[in-house]
Amino acid sequence: MTHTDYYSSPIGLLEIRAKEDQLLALSFLEEEQKSSVNPSDFTQEVKKQLEEYFSGVRSEFTLALAPQGTEFQEKVWQMLQTIPVGQTTSYLTMARQLGDEKVIRAAASANGKNPIAILIPCHRVIGSDGSLTGYAGGLWRKKWLLEHEQKMLGKPVQASLFE
Structure with missing residues (x-):
């Protein structure tokens, strides 16, 4: 099951897409705040680490990434x-x-x-x-x-x- 959540960053809205405990996509959106679609504990952790990054206390992320490409x-x-x-x-x-x-x-x-x-x-x-x-x-x-x-x-x- 894919989980979608949103994070409002200092540089715009980010869409978080995850499957189980892996991040599939983190994308900038040029739209207003969306409501979360099936958020998860993992998407909450992504948001927490993004918040720490943008506040200047985190420089490295500890999330499993699963980008799909060639x-x-x-x-x-x-x-x-x-x-x-x-x-x-x-x-x-x-x-x-x-x-x-x-x-x-x-x-x-x-x-x-x-x-x-x-x-x-x-x-x-x-x-x-x-x-x-x-x-x-x-x-x-x-x-x-x-x-x-x-x-x-x-x-x-x-x-x-x-x-």
Whole structure:
């Protein structure tokens, strides 16, 4: 059975979809608050950890993730989870880590199809020139998340990333 719940974050409404004790999707919605559809103890835990993240007391999540995608997409999503909080990488670096610079567009596409925002931190991937590029949730959210993580770690915000 799939459980759906909603969390109102500082950067907009998030839809939580879970199956048993695994997170299937965490997506930004551009709508007003929805009522929960079959929430569960697990979706409540997701909301609790999101609240801790947004309040600055949690930088790592301890939730089971179960994103569904192609083998390549899942490989990219696993790679995203290795980017430390407060740090960034580029699409080109990711492509090189995947073994071929030519897969840069495929890596960017997989990044854009990430079904679990924030917890699979695709917001930590930027352009090779340090610019903010593409984010399914909107560049303003990407900027907010990167600045939030910098502040959470007590680091000065790197202004060059956000111009």
